[in-house]
Amino acid sequence: MGNTSGHRISDRIAAIAESATLAVDAKAKALKAAGRPVIGFGAGEPDFPTPGYIVDAAVRAAHEPRNHRYSPVPGLPELRSAVADKTLRDSGYQVEAAQVLITNGGKQAVYNTFATLLNPGDEVIVIAPYWTTYPEAIALAGGKSVVVDTDETTGYLASVEQLEAAVTPRTKVLLFVSPSNPTGAVYPPDQVAAIGAWAAGHDLWVVTDEIYEHLIYGDAQNVSIATAAPELGDKVIILNGVAKTYAMTGWRVGWMIGPADVIKGASNLQSHATSNVSNVAQMAALAAVSGDLSAVADMRTAFDRRRLTIVSMLSDIPGIVCPTPEGAFYVYPSVKGLLGKSLHGRVSTTSAELATTILEEAEVAVVPGEAFGTPGYLRLSYALGDDDLAEGISRIAKLVNDAD
Known part of the structure:
Protein backbone atom coordinates (compact mmCIF):
# COMPACT_ATOMS: atom_id res chain seq x y z
CA MET A 1 0.00 0.00 0.00
CA GLY A 2 2.74 2.49 0.93
CA ASN A 3 2.08 6.09 1.80
CA THR A 4 -1.56 6.90 1.07
CA SER A 5 -1.42 10.58 2.01
CA GLY A 6 0.23 11.62 -1.23
CA HIS A 7 3.01 13.44 0.60
CA ARG A 8 6.66 12.42 0.48
CA ILE A 9 6.84 13.90 3.98
CA SER A 10 4.49 13.32 6.89
CA ASP A 11 1.16 15.09 7.06
CA ARG A 12 2.21 16.51 10.41
CA ILE A 13 5.30 18.22 8.98
CA ALA A 14 3.64 19.11 5.68
CA ALA A 15 1.10 21.13 7.67
CA ILE A 16 3.75 23.41 9.18
CA ALA A 17 4.02 26.88 7.71
CA GLU A 18 7.50 28.32 7.33
CA SER A 19 8.21 31.08 9.85
CA ALA A 20 6.92 34.12 7.98
CA THR A 21 9.11 36.52 9.92
CA LEU A 22 12.27 34.55 9.14
CA ALA A 23 11.18 34.20 5.51
CA VAL A 24 10.75 37.97 5.14
CA ASP A 25 14.12 38.54 6.79
CA ALA A 26 15.79 36.01 4.47
CA LYS A 27 14.25 37.61 1.36
CA ALA A 28 15.36 41.07 2.50
CA LYS A 29 18.90 39.85 3.14
CA ALA A 30 19.01 38.11 -0.25
CA LEU A 31 17.96 41.29 -2.05
CA LYS A 32 20.50 43.27 -0.05
CA ALA A 33 23.23 40.79 -0.98
CA ALA A 34 22.23 41.27 -4.62
CA GLY A 35 22.94 44.97 -4.29
CA ARG A 36 19.42 46.28 -3.58
CA PRO A 37 19.30 48.91 -0.80
CA VAL A 38 16.64 47.06 1.18
CA ILE A 39 15.75 48.25 4.67
CA GLY A 40 14.39 45.44 6.82
CA PHE A 41 11.71 45.89 9.48
CA GLY A 42 11.10 42.15 9.53
CA ALA A 43 13.13 40.34 12.16
CA GLY A 44 12.56 40.81 15.86
CA GLU A 45 16.09 41.28 17.07
CA PRO A 46 17.94 44.20 18.64
CA ASP A 47 20.48 45.89 16.36
CA PHE A 48 22.93 46.17 19.27
CA PRO A 49 25.90 43.84 19.81
CA THR A 50 25.80 41.53 22.81
CA PRO A 51 27.39 43.42 25.74
CA GLY A 52 31.15 42.86 26.00
CA GLY A 291 24.53 40.89 36.10
CA ASP A 292 22.47 44.05 36.37
CA LEU A 293 19.99 45.39 33.81
CA SER A 294 22.06 48.36 32.62
CA ALA A 295 22.49 46.87 29.14
CA VAL A 296 18.74 46.67 28.56
CA ALA A 297 18.26 50.15 30.06
CA ASP A 298 20.49 51.64 27.35
CA MET A 299 18.70 49.70 24.61
CA ARG A 300 15.31 50.66 25.97
CA THR A 301 16.18 54.35 25.73
CA ALA A 302 16.99 53.93 22.04
CA PHE A 303 13.92 51.75 21.39
CA ASP A 304 11.67 54.29 23.10
CA ARG A 305 12.98 57.09 20.88
CA ARG A 306 12.47 54.95 17.76
CA ARG A 307 9.02 53.89 18.94
CA LEU A 308 7.80 57.47 19.09
CA THR A 309 9.41 58.28 15.73
CA ILE A 310 7.92 55.34 13.86
CA VAL A 311 4.43 55.86 15.28
CA SER A 312 4.52 59.54 14.34
CA MET A 313 5.82 58.90 10.81
CA LEU A 314 3.39 56.03 10.09
CA SER A 315 0.43 58.01 11.46
CA ASP A 316 1.18 60.75 8.92
CA ILE A 317 0.66 58.32 6.02
CA PRO A 318 -2.91 58.38 4.66
CA GLY A 319 -4.63 54.99 5.02
CA ILE A 320 -2.45 53.80 7.93
CA VAL A 321 -3.69 53.70 11.54
CA CYS A 322 -0.88 53.04 14.01
CA PRO A 323 -1.60 52.54 17.73
CA THR A 324 1.27 53.42 20.08
CA PRO A 325 2.80 50.23 21.51
CA GLU A 326 3.74 50.13 25.19
CA GLY A 327 6.24 47.28 25.07
CA ALA A 328 8.53 45.06 22.96
CA PHE A 329 9.92 46.69 19.80
CA TYR A 330 7.15 46.41 17.22
CA VAL A 331 4.39 48.54 15.80
CA TYR A 332 1.33 46.85 14.34
CA PRO A 333 -0.48 49.37 12.14
CA SER A 334 -3.73 48.73 10.33
CA VAL A 335 -3.25 49.14 6.57
CA LYS A 336 -6.84 48.38 5.60
CA GLY A 337 -7.06 51.92 4.22
CA LEU A 338 -4.40 51.08 1.61
CA LEU A 339 -6.02 47.92 0.30
CA GLY A 340 -7.64 48.37 -3.11
CA LYS A 341 -5.59 51.47 -3.84
CA SER A 342 -3.14 51.67 -6.73
CA LEU A 343 0.50 52.07 -5.64
CA HIS A 344 2.89 52.40 -8.56
CA GLY A 345 0.22 50.75 -10.68
CA ARG A 346 -0.13 47.78 -8.32
CA VAL A 347 -3.37 47.17 -6.44
CA SER A 348 -3.12 45.04 -3.31
CA THR A 349 -6.25 43.33 -2.01
CA THR A 350 -4.53 41.77 1.02
CA SER A 351 -1.86 42.89 3.46
CA ALA A 352 0.31 40.01 2.21
CA GLU A 353 0.18 41.47 -1.32
CA LEU A 354 0.81 44.94 0.08
CA ALA A 355 3.94 43.72 1.88
CA THR A 356 5.22 42.32 -1.43
CA THR A 357 4.49 45.61 -3.18
CA ILE A 358 6.31 47.57 -0.46
CA LEU A 359 9.32 45.26 -0.73
CA GLU A 360 9.52 45.34 -4.52
CA GLU A 361 8.55 48.99 -5.14
CA ALA A 362 9.95 50.75 -2.03
CA GLU A 363 12.68 48.22 -1.13
CA VAL A 364 11.38 47.97 2.44
CA ALA A 365 10.73 44.61 4.16
CA VAL A 366 7.73 44.34 6.50
CA VAL A 367 5.76 41.32 7.75
CA PRO A 368 2.07 41.04 6.77
CA GLY A 369 -0.62 40.51 9.37
CA GLU A 370 -1.52 37.15 7.84
CA ALA A 371 1.54 35.75 9.64
CA PHE A 372 0.02 36.72 12.98
CA GLY A 373 -3.56 35.61 12.38
CA THR A 374 -5.00 39.05 11.55
CA PRO A 375 -4.95 40.11 7.88
CA GLY A 376 -5.13 43.83 7.18
CA TYR A 377 -2.11 44.80 9.27
CA LEU A 378 1.68 44.98 9.00
CA ARG A 379 4.28 44.33 11.68
CA LEU A 380 7.35 46.53 11.68
CA SER A 381 10.20 46.07 14.14
CA TYR A 382 11.81 49.31 15.29
CA ALA A 383 14.91 47.48 16.53
CA LEU A 384 17.01 49.01 13.76
CA GLY A 385 19.16 52.11 13.44
CA ASP A 386 17.49 55.53 13.63
CA ASP A 387 18.62 56.56 10.14
CA ASP A 388 17.42 53.34 8.52
CA LEU A 389 14.12 53.63 10.36
CA ALA A 390 13.45 57.16 9.13
CA GLU A 391 14.56 56.32 5.58
CA GLY A 392 12.44 53.15 5.47
CA ILE A 393 9.22 54.82 6.62
CA SER A 394 9.90 57.74 4.27
CA ARG A 395 10.06 55.28 1.37
CA ILE A 396 6.68 53.81 2.34
CA ALA A 397 5.24 57.32 2.65
CA LYS A 398 6.56 58.22 -0.80
CA LEU A 399 5.07 55.05 -2.29
CA VAL A 400 1.67 55.91 -0.82
CA ASN A 401 1.76 59.63 -1.49
CA ASP A 402 2.83 59.10 -5.12
CA ALA A 403 -0.15 56.77 -5.62
CA ASP A 404 -1.92 56.92 -8.95
Whole structure:
Protein backbone atom coordinates (compact mmCIF):
# COMPACT_ATOMS: atom_id res chain seq x y z
CA MET A 1 0.00 0.00 0.00
CA GLY A 2 2.74 2.49 0.93
CA ASN A 3 2.08 6.09 1.80
CA THR A 4 -1.56 6.90 1.07
CA SER A 5 -1.42 10.58 2.01
CA GLY A 6 0.23 11.62 -1.23
CA HIS A 7 3.01 13.44 0.60
CA ARG A 8 6.66 12.42 0.48
CA ILE A 9 6.84 13.90 3.98
CA SER A 10 4.49 13.32 6.89
CA ASP A 11 1.16 15.09 7.06
CA ARG A 12 2.21 16.51 10.41
CA ILE A 13 5.30 18.22 8.98
CA ALA A 14 3.64 19.11 5.68
CA ALA A 15 1.10 21.13 7.67
CA ILE A 16 3.75 23.41 9.18
CA ALA A 17 4.02 26.88 7.71
CA GLU A 18 7.50 28.32 7.33
CA SER A 19 8.21 31.08 9.85
CA ALA A 20 6.92 34.12 7.98
CA THR A 21 9.11 36.52 9.92
CA LEU A 22 12.27 34.55 9.14
CA ALA A 23 11.18 34.20 5.51
CA VAL A 24 10.75 37.97 5.14
CA ASP A 25 14.12 38.54 6.79
CA ALA A 26 15.79 36.01 4.47
CA LYS A 27 14.25 37.61 1.36
CA ALA A 28 15.36 41.07 2.50
CA LYS A 29 18.90 39.85 3.14
CA ALA A 30 19.01 38.11 -0.25
CA LEU A 31 17.96 41.29 -2.05
CA LYS A 32 20.50 43.27 -0.05
CA ALA A 33 23.23 40.79 -0.98
CA ALA A 34 22.23 41.27 -4.62
CA GLY A 35 22.94 44.97 -4.29
CA ARG A 36 19.42 46.28 -3.58
CA PRO A 37 19.30 48.91 -0.80
CA VAL A 38 16.64 47.06 1.18
CA ILE A 39 15.75 48.25 4.67
CA GLY A 40 14.39 45.44 6.82
CA PHE A 41 11.71 45.89 9.48
CA GLY A 42 11.10 42.15 9.53
CA ALA A 43 13.13 40.34 12.16
CA GLY A 44 12.56 40.81 15.86
CA GLU A 45 16.09 41.28 17.07
CA PRO A 46 17.94 44.20 18.64
CA ASP A 47 20.48 45.89 16.36
CA PHE A 48 22.93 46.17 19.27
CA PRO A 49 25.90 43.84 19.81
CA THR A 50 25.80 41.53 22.81
CA PRO A 51 27.39 43.42 25.74
CA GLY A 52 31.15 42.86 26.00
CA TYR A 53 31.17 41.32 29.48
CA ILE A 54 28.82 38.58 28.23
CA VAL A 55 31.02 37.85 25.21
CA ASP A 56 34.09 37.77 27.49
CA ALA A 57 32.39 35.16 29.69
CA ALA A 58 31.78 33.01 26.62
CA VAL A 59 35.41 33.31 25.50
CA ARG A 60 36.61 32.22 28.93
CA ALA A 61 34.14 29.33 28.90
CA ALA A 62 35.38 28.15 25.51
CA HIS A 63 38.83 27.62 27.00
CA GLU A 64 37.56 25.45 29.84
CA PRO A 65 37.69 21.72 29.00
CA ARG A 66 34.63 20.95 31.16
CA ASN A 67 32.56 22.95 28.66
CA HIS A 68 33.76 20.70 25.84
CA ARG A 69 31.72 17.81 27.25
CA TYR A 70 28.09 16.85 27.63
CA SER A 71 26.41 18.57 30.55
CA PRO A 72 23.06 17.91 32.28
CA VAL A 73 20.11 18.15 29.87
CA PRO A 74 18.09 20.59 32.03
CA GLY A 75 20.98 23.05 32.08
CA LEU A 76 24.13 23.89 34.02
CA PRO A 77 23.20 23.87 37.72
CA GLU A 78 24.65 27.35 38.24
CA LEU A 79 22.58 28.77 35.36
CA ARG A 80 19.34 27.12 36.56
CA SER A 81 19.98 28.60 39.99
CA ALA A 82 20.73 32.04 38.53
CA VAL A 83 17.52 31.97 36.46
CA ALA A 84 15.54 31.16 39.61
CA ASP A 85 17.21 34.12 41.38
CA LYS A 86 16.55 36.39 38.40
CA THR A 87 12.88 35.37 38.34
CA LEU A 88 12.49 36.33 42.00
CA ARG A 89 14.32 39.62 41.37
CA ASP A 90 12.32 40.63 38.28
CA SER A 91 8.91 39.02 38.84
CA GLY A 92 8.71 38.46 42.59
CA TYR A 93 8.00 34.80 41.81
CA GLN A 94 9.85 32.22 43.86
CA VAL A 95 10.95 28.98 42.21
CA GLU A 96 13.59 26.35 42.86
CA ALA A 97 16.43 25.69 40.43
CA ALA A 98 14.85 22.26 39.79
CA GLN A 99 11.83 24.05 38.26
CA VAL A 100 13.98 25.59 35.50
CA LEU A 101 14.78 23.91 32.17
CA ILE A 102 17.36 25.65 29.96
CA THR A 103 16.38 25.39 26.27
CA ASN A 104 17.83 26.16 22.86
CA GLY A 105 16.21 29.57 22.64
CA GLY A 106 12.67 30.57 23.51
CA LYS A 107 11.26 28.55 20.63
CA GLN A 108 12.35 25.23 22.13
CA ALA A 109 10.76 26.30 25.43
CA VAL A 110 7.49 26.90 23.55
CA TYR A 111 7.68 23.54 21.78
CA ASN A 112 8.68 21.62 24.90
CA THR A 113 5.83 23.16 26.88
CA PHE A 114 3.02 22.30 24.50
CA ALA A 115 4.44 18.84 23.75
CA THR A 116 4.53 18.15 27.48
CA LEU A 117 1.10 19.57 28.40
CA LEU A 118 -1.17 18.63 25.50
CA ASN A 119 -2.97 15.46 24.53
CA PRO A 120 -4.53 15.16 21.05
CA GLY A 121 -7.60 17.38 20.82
CA ASP A 122 -6.76 19.55 23.85
CA GLU A 123 -7.55 23.20 23.19
CA VAL A 124 -5.35 26.22 23.79
CA ILE A 125 -6.82 29.72 23.84
CA VAL A 126 -4.53 31.90 21.71
CA ILE A 127 -5.06 35.66 21.58
CA ALA A 128 -4.58 37.16 18.10
CA PRO A 129 -2.53 38.85 16.78
CA TYR A 130 -0.17 36.08 17.89
CA TRP A 131 3.48 35.24 17.30
CA THR A 132 3.65 32.94 14.30
CA THR A 133 5.29 30.01 16.11
CA TYR A 134 2.59 29.43 18.74
CA PRO A 135 -0.11 27.77 16.58
CA GLU A 136 2.49 25.61 14.83
CA ALA A 137 3.92 24.32 18.13
CA ILE A 138 0.40 23.66 19.44
CA ALA A 139 -0.55 21.75 16.28
CA LEU A 140 2.64 19.68 16.35
CA ALA A 141 1.72 18.64 19.90
CA GLY A 142 -1.70 17.48 18.68
CA GLY A 143 -3.49 20.43 20.22
CA LYS A 144 -5.98 22.86 18.73
CA SER A 145 -5.64 26.64 18.83
CA VAL A 146 -8.87 28.47 19.67
CA VAL A 147 -8.22 32.02 18.52
CA VAL A 148 -9.60 35.08 20.28
CA ASP A 149 -9.34 38.11 17.99
CA THR A 150 -8.37 41.58 19.19
CA ASP A 151 -7.83 44.77 17.22
CA GLU A 152 -6.58 48.31 17.53
CA THR A 153 -9.84 49.55 19.12
CA THR A 154 -8.91 47.86 22.42
CA GLY A 155 -5.16 48.32 22.03
CA TYR A 156 -5.01 44.62 21.05
CA LEU A 157 -6.01 43.54 24.57
CA ALA A 158 -8.42 40.63 25.17
CA SER A 159 -11.14 40.88 27.80
CA VAL A 160 -12.23 38.23 30.28
CA GLU A 161 -15.58 38.18 28.47
CA GLN A 162 -13.89 37.26 25.18
CA LEU A 163 -11.90 34.51 26.88
CA GLU A 164 -15.04 33.18 28.56
CA ALA A 165 -16.74 32.95 25.16
CA ALA A 166 -13.84 30.83 23.85
CA VAL A 167 -13.61 28.28 26.66
CA THR A 168 -14.99 24.75 26.11
CA PRO A 169 -14.77 21.45 28.02
CA ARG A 170 -11.66 20.68 25.91
CA THR A 171 -9.78 23.84 26.93
CA LYS A 172 -6.59 23.01 28.82
CA VAL A 173 -4.35 26.07 28.42
CA LEU A 174 -4.55 29.84 28.14
CA LEU A 175 -1.53 31.29 26.31
CA PHE A 176 -0.87 34.75 27.73
CA VAL A 177 1.72 37.14 26.26
CA SER A 178 2.53 40.59 27.63
CA PRO A 179 4.34 42.58 26.31
CA SER A 180 3.10 41.20 23.02
CA ASN A 181 4.81 40.25 19.82
CA PRO A 182 3.58 41.44 17.27
CA THR A 183 1.54 44.32 18.72
CA GLY A 184 3.63 45.70 21.57
CA ALA A 185 0.51 45.64 23.78
CA VAL A 186 1.05 45.51 27.55
CA TYR A 187 -1.80 44.36 29.81
CA PRO A 188 -2.41 46.64 32.83
CA PRO A 189 -1.76 44.92 36.19
CA ASP A 190 -5.45 44.75 37.17
CA GLN A 191 -6.35 43.11 33.86
CA VAL A 192 -3.51 40.59 34.26
CA ALA A 193 -4.85 39.70 37.72
CA ALA A 194 -8.42 39.39 36.42
CA ILE A 195 -7.39 37.12 33.54
CA GLY A 196 -5.32 34.97 35.89
CA ALA A 197 -8.21 34.66 38.33
CA TRP A 198 -10.52 33.72 35.45
CA ALA A 199 -8.12 30.99 34.25
CA ALA A 200 -7.81 29.65 37.81
CA GLY A 201 -11.60 29.55 38.06
CA HIS A 202 -11.67 27.26 35.01
CA ASP A 203 -8.74 25.20 36.35
CA LEU A 204 -6.71 26.03 33.23
CA TRP A 205 -2.97 26.02 32.80
CA VAL A 206 -1.51 29.42 31.91
CA VAL A 207 1.53 29.48 29.64
CA THR A 208 3.01 32.97 29.82
CA ASP A 209 5.73 34.18 27.43
CA GLU A 210 7.70 36.90 29.21
CA ILE A 211 10.62 37.32 26.80
CA TYR A 212 9.92 41.08 26.41
CA GLU A 213 9.43 41.69 30.16
CA HIS A 214 12.05 44.46 30.39
CA LEU A 215 11.04 46.32 27.22
CA ILE A 216 8.23 48.57 28.43
CA TYR A 217 7.81 52.30 27.92
CA GLY A 218 6.11 55.39 29.27
CA ASP A 219 3.72 54.75 32.14
CA ALA A 220 3.15 51.08 31.30
CA GLN A 221 3.63 48.62 34.14
CA ASN A 222 4.51 45.01 33.50
CA VAL A 223 3.60 42.28 35.99
CA SER A 224 3.91 38.52 35.67
CA ILE A 225 0.60 36.68 35.70
CA ALA A 226 2.31 34.11 37.93
CA THR A 227 2.67 36.80 40.61
CA ALA A 228 -0.53 38.74 39.87
CA ALA A 229 -2.74 35.64 40.15
CA PRO A 230 -1.44 33.48 43.00
CA GLU A 231 -4.68 31.46 42.82
CA LEU A 232 -3.25 29.73 39.74
CA GLY A 233 -1.05 27.75 42.10
CA ASP A 234 1.51 25.68 40.21
CA LYS A 235 -0.46 25.61 36.93
CA VAL A 236 1.75 28.29 35.37
CA ILE A 237 4.56 27.82 32.88
CA ILE A 238 6.84 30.83 32.34
CA LEU A 239 8.75 31.05 29.04
CA ASN A 240 11.68 33.43 28.81
CA GLY A 241 15.26 33.83 27.62
CA VAL A 242 18.19 36.18 27.17
CA ALA A 243 17.57 37.00 23.50
CA LYS A 244 15.73 40.31 23.67
CA THR A 245 16.92 41.69 27.02
CA TYR A 246 20.64 41.27 26.29
CA ALA A 247 20.75 41.39 22.45
CA MET A 248 21.55 37.66 22.33
CA THR A 249 19.16 36.31 19.67
CA GLY A 250 21.88 34.22 18.01
CA TRP A 251 23.17 32.63 21.23
CA ARG A 252 20.04 30.45 21.55
CA VAL A 253 19.43 30.30 25.29
CA GLY A 254 15.91 30.30 26.67
CA TRP A 255 14.15 28.57 29.54
CA MET A 256 10.87 27.29 30.81
CA ILE A 257 9.83 27.44 34.46
CA GLY A 258 7.09 25.26 35.88
CA PRO A 259 6.16 22.56 38.36
CA ALA A 260 8.74 19.80 38.81
CA ASP A 261 6.73 17.07 37.06
CA VAL A 262 6.24 19.16 33.91
CA ILE A 263 9.89 20.23 33.88
CA LYS A 264 10.98 16.60 34.26
CA GLY A 265 8.76 15.56 31.34
CA ALA A 266 10.02 18.40 29.15
CA SER A 267 13.60 17.52 30.10
CA ASN A 268 12.99 13.91 29.04
CA LEU A 269 11.76 15.19 25.66
CA GLN A 270 14.79 17.47 25.30
CA SER A 271 17.11 14.58 26.19
CA HIS A 272 16.05 12.89 22.94
CA ALA A 273 15.83 16.07 20.85
CA THR A 274 18.90 18.19 21.54
CA SER A 275 20.40 17.20 24.92
CA ASN A 276 22.08 20.14 26.63
CA VAL A 277 22.24 23.67 25.28
CA SER A 278 25.77 24.69 24.19
CA ASN A 279 27.78 25.10 27.38
CA VAL A 280 29.58 28.17 26.04
CA ALA A 281 26.23 29.86 25.33
CA GLN A 282 24.97 28.83 28.78
CA MET A 283 27.98 30.46 30.44
CA ALA A 284 27.30 33.63 28.44
CA ALA A 285 23.69 33.52 29.64
CA LEU A 286 24.91 33.06 33.21
CA ALA A 287 26.90 36.29 32.93
CA ALA A 288 23.79 38.00 31.51
CA VAL A 289 21.22 36.96 34.10
CA SER A 290 23.67 37.33 37.03
CA GLY A 291 24.53 40.89 36.10
CA ASP A 292 22.47 44.05 36.37
CA LEU A 293 19.99 45.39 33.81
CA SER A 294 22.06 48.36 32.62
CA ALA A 295 22.49 46.87 29.14
CA VAL A 296 18.74 46.67 28.56
CA ALA A 297 18.26 50.15 30.06
CA ASP A 298 20.49 51.64 27.35
CA MET A 299 18.70 49.70 24.61
CA ARG A 300 15.31 50.66 25.97
CA THR A 301 16.18 54.35 25.73
CA ALA A 302 16.99 53.93 22.04
CA PHE A 303 13.92 51.75 21.39
CA ASP A 304 11.67 54.29 23.10
CA ARG A 305 12.98 57.09 20.88
CA ARG A 306 12.47 54.95 17.76
CA ARG A 307 9.02 53.89 18.94
CA LEU A 308 7.80 57.47 19.09
CA THR A 309 9.41 58.28 15.73
CA ILE A 310 7.92 55.34 13.86
CA VAL A 311 4.43 55.86 15.28
CA SER A 312 4.52 59.54 14.34
CA MET A 313 5.82 58.90 10.81
CA LEU A 314 3.39 56.03 10.09
CA SER A 315 0.43 58.01 11.46
CA ASP A 316 1.18 60.75 8.92
CA ILE A 317 0.66 58.32 6.02
CA PRO A 318 -2.91 58.38 4.66
CA GLY A 319 -4.63 54.99 5.02
CA ILE A 320 -2.45 53.80 7.93
CA VAL A 321 -3.69 53.70 11.54
CA CYS A 322 -0.88 53.04 14.01
CA PRO A 323 -1.60 52.54 17.73
CA THR A 324 1.27 53.42 20.08
CA PRO A 325 2.80 50.23 21.51
CA GLU A 326 3.74 50.13 25.19
CA GLY A 327 6.24 47.28 25.07
CA ALA A 328 8.53 45.06 22.96
CA PHE A 329 9.92 46.69 19.80
CA TYR A 330 7.15 46.41 17.22
CA VAL A 331 4.39 48.54 15.80
CA TYR A 332 1.33 46.85 14.34
CA PRO A 333 -0.48 49.37 12.14
CA SER A 334 -3.73 48.73 10.33
CA VAL A 335 -3.25 49.14 6.57
CA LYS A 336 -6.84 48.38 5.60
CA GLY A 337 -7.06 51.92 4.22
CA LEU A 338 -4.40 51.08 1.61
CA LEU A 339 -6.02 47.92 0.30
CA GLY A 340 -7.64 48.37 -3.11
CA LYS A 341 -5.59 51.47 -3.84
CA SER A 342 -3.14 51.67 -6.73
CA LEU A 343 0.50 52.07 -5.64
CA HIS A 344 2.89 52.40 -8.56
CA GLY A 345 0.22 50.75 -10.68
CA ARG A 346 -0.13 47.78 -8.32
CA VAL A 347 -3.37 47.17 -6.44
CA SER A 348 -3.12 45.04 -3.31
CA THR A 349 -6.25 43.33 -2.01
CA THR A 350 -4.53 41.77 1.02
CA SER A 351 -1.86 42.89 3.46
CA ALA A 352 0.31 40.01 2.21
CA GLU A 353 0.18 41.47 -1.32
CA LEU A 354 0.81 44.94 0.08
CA ALA A 355 3.94 43.72 1.88
CA THR A 356 5.22 42.32 -1.43
CA THR A 357 4.49 45.61 -3.18
CA ILE A 358 6.31 47.57 -0.46
CA LEU A 359 9.32 45.26 -0.73
CA GLU A 360 9.52 45.34 -4.52
CA GLU A 361 8.55 48.99 -5.14
CA ALA A 362 9.95 50.75 -2.03
CA GLU A 363 12.68 48.22 -1.13
CA VAL A 364 11.38 47.97 2.44
CA ALA A 365 10.73 44.61 4.16
CA VAL A 366 7.73 44.34 6.50
CA VAL A 367 5.76 41.32 7.75
CA PRO A 368 2.07 41.04 6.77
CA GLY A 369 -0.62 40.51 9.37
CA GLU A 370 -1.52 37.15 7.84
CA ALA A 371 1.54 35.75 9.64
CA PHE A 372 0.02 36.72 12.98
CA GLY A 373 -3.56 35.61 12.38
CA THR A 374 -5.00 39.05 11.55
CA PRO A 375 -4.95 40.11 7.88
CA GLY A 376 -5.13 43.83 7.18
CA TYR A 377 -2.11 44.80 9.27
CA LEU A 378 1.68 44.98 9.00
CA ARG A 379 4.28 44.33 11.68
CA LEU A 380 7.35 46.53 11.68
CA SER A 381 10.20 46.07 14.14
CA TYR A 382 11.81 49.31 15.29
CA ALA A 383 14.91 47.48 16.53
CA LEU A 384 17.01 49.01 13.76
CA GLY A 385 19.16 52.11 13.44
CA ASP A 386 17.49 55.53 13.63
CA ASP A 387 18.62 56.56 10.14
CA ASP A 388 17.42 53.34 8.52
CA LEU A 389 14.12 53.63 10.36
CA ALA A 390 13.45 57.16 9.13
CA GLU A 391 14.56 56.32 5.58
CA GLY A 392 12.44 53.15 5.47
CA ILE A 393 9.22 54.82 6.62
CA SER A 394 9.90 57.74 4.27
CA ARG A 395 10.06 55.28 1.37
CA ILE A 396 6.68 53.81 2.34
CA ALA A 397 5.24 57.32 2.65
CA LYS A 398 6.56 58.22 -0.80
CA LEU A 399 5.07 55.05 -2.29
CA VAL A 400 1.67 55.91 -0.82
CA ASN A 401 1.76 59.63 -1.49
CA ASP A 402 2.83 59.10 -5.12
CA ALA A 403 -0.15 56.77 -5.62
CA ASP A 404 -1.92 56.92 -8.95
